[in-house]
Amino acid sequence: MLDVLLRLFNMQHTALGKTVSHKTRHERARFLRRFFRDLVDKAGFRRPPDPRNLGQKHVQAMVQVWQRERLAPATIQTYLSFLRGLASWLDKPGLVRPPAHYGLRLEEYERHEYAQRDKSWRAQGLDVEQVLQQVAAFDPRIAACMRLMHVFGLRDKESVMLRPHAHVVPFAQTGLPDVGLNADDYLWVKGKGGRVRWIAIDADAQRLALAQARTLVTGQDASMGDPARTLRQNLRRLMYVLEKFGITRRAAGTTGHGLRHGHVNDLYEQIGGVPSPVRGGPVLPPVQDRAARKAVAERAGHARLRASGAYIGSVTLARNRPSDRSAEPPCG
Incomplete structure (x- = not known):
């Protein structure tokens, strides 16, 4: 039955x-x-x-x-x-x-809707570049997917399905209003629920990641996934490689998703001018905080502004943090 x-x-x-x-x-x-x-x-x-x-x-x-x-x-x-x-x-x-x-x-x-700690690789003492170099020697394609997660804040599935040639288009082809012009080229990403987002390619690290990715795919319309594997098999391969290099919650305190957390926390700091709440930043004026959270939510592909808190923490977290850090007990 x-x-x-x-x-x-x-x-x-x-x-x-x-x-x-x-x-x-x-x-x-x-x-x-x-x-x-x-x-x-x-x-x-x-x-x-x-x-x-x-x-x-x-x-x-x-x-x-x-x-x-x-x-x-x-x-x-x-x-x-x-x-x-x-x-x-x-x-x-x-x-x-x-x-x-x-x-x-x-x-x-009750779920914790807001992040209580920084889940990025950096916060766990991992050197992103060093790990990616080690992974690249073992599986260049997976390393390229991980680098795309790092520089664009992608989910694992989004990185595997990304087409590094076909998904990069000039701003004029995005359909975005002129007020949103932040770069000459944009990356097209289709996320959860079929939601499409455009990410401005405005950093050298992003351009380098795409250039490396393009050397690994088989054609202009090819995705990052190994064509000999199904989508599910490619995702399993990504998980296997992460585990092989110790990137698990148990071993490292974070997962591949930590690359996405790191990216959007960096973005909050770039927009707001101070570290995010989970990184110890102070309380921003509401207008500035909202602008930074909006950027984080959009970059992560979420429709709700509140979803940004799952990555960067809540305003309450920053507000309740002791102002006299010398009085805090040392970390264990």
Whole structure:
């Protein structure tokens, strides 16, 4: 029955009238199959129920399992969201209750919307150029993708799918208003939700990264991904190389995504004139802060200004920072 439901509904967004990405479909299907297995393996049920008979006792039991396993708040929120989707497919819209109903404390399910620390490579003591040189000796194509993430603030998927020839166009072809003219050439990037953004190519490091990337692709319309691999395989290769060189949250305190964090934090400082809140910067006047956050949100490809806080932190973080830094305890 679960397979039938997945075939019928898994491509649909649970709240909006649109389809979801292949990544979301894969993760949702994998979770739901594991959920019913875990009801037996971890929650003590004799057999997994028919999805049509899913009830509160099953959800409650699995929430207790997640509490024991100390899953991250974001993970629990995602799992509950997937279960709400399943409930909607079964025409049981109220089946999954708010997290507090299952005894979850606020800190166990509330996501941190704003960054609490600088996740960039620099903040973790990593020399970006040194790492990229080492990676280039092992896999030049992956190193070029990582460099594009670094100088343009791209997501991993965006860097792999980028076409270094075809996606660079003169300003006149962007359709942007003349007030937005910041460079002769712009990079076309298609991000999450199909949102397109244009990034001004206004730095030598960006031009160099594109020049290096162009030497590795096979034609004018070719993307950065290895043509012998599928998109999924190229993304796996990128993850493999990052892990091989120790760029993981456990080993280095950051991931490949840290290149994107570093780029947009640098951008905030460039626009605002001071370091971002997660980098210890002071509180900016609201107009300046908003302008810098708007630039960060646009560069990262987010429609909401508030999304910038996930990279640079909140104004509250800067406001609550002790003014007398000599009184702060030394870092461990």
